[in-house]
Amino acid sequence: MVGIVLVSHAPKIAEGTLELIKQMTGEKVLIETAAGTCDNRLGTDPVLIGEKIRKADTGDGVIVIVDLGSSIMSTEVAIESLEEPARSRAAIADAPFIEGAIAAAMEASFGKGLQDVKNAAENTRGMKKIA
């Protein structure tokens, strides 16, 4: 099953989003959070992100959901420093954080592949909240 890593500047954002997701998918999907710096500041840490990607990868790859700015660059650095084959089966979804994370987790819980999970997250872009 595709794993998911939630990368945020704030641990509370990542943990809160994880709680929301678990209401829907329970323990079915392997989801890790990588949020904040190693000395508990708001920010992102490529080393931590890399560890969490490795942890979430059971062989089917990992989709990373990112919040703002440095979370994207830190994740890129983390992915570039992974060994193969983990490296080519880790990808960032260009998606809103909460909606993208929920969509990705649902899709992964259906046993879908890496590209489908990524697409599901990215399809939440521009989703209308008010009909």
Added chain:
Amino acid sequence: MATDAAGLVKILEKVAEKISENREFLTELDSAIGDADHGINMSKGFSAVVEKLHSQKIDDCGAILKTVGMTLVSTVGGASGPLYGTAFMKAGQAVAGKSSLDFQDFVTILEQALEGIKYRGKAQRGEKTIVDSLEPAVDILKDEKDSGDKGLVMEKALNAAKEGVEYTRSIIAKKGRASYLGERSIGHQDPGATSCYLMLQAAIEKIKEMSVNGL
């Protein structure tokens, strides 16, 4: 003659010192248009760099720069970590295996640093970023690298970087947290362009002070 690995470490120590002296200033600039952590993040990163460089003796200048990059990546916490980290790592690759550096290497290092920053940040000139101070300096160094008076070339490059910092006051931020401010970012100088200028200033001051022959 040129500078050896020990000289390079001295230059990097001076850069770290400059960042630490300007910790409050950089954070103040960042609090106007960003998330008020640039000075804190950079000085955390560079104190870790100095600690790391003192804990081991490396003779390969490329490996030294790579160590700086990797340390920044893992300790900074904000966008400047992956940006400056990639810059130093890319510069390190370009001079890998060298036990000494000359002026041409100095130019190559900054050229590669700029490429690394543009690659990582996907930024162009005019977007209120590090590129706005670094690129004008690199342009001058590249154009005038064969000039006889290297000291003068470095002065001109530093001036160009300073003008680049000033220029960031007049433009709208297109990258990072500051981009959420839109037009309201005008009038404020970019913290990243500023820290890059300060780093260049420290490096050039130190190079001159060491009055390395050939540089």
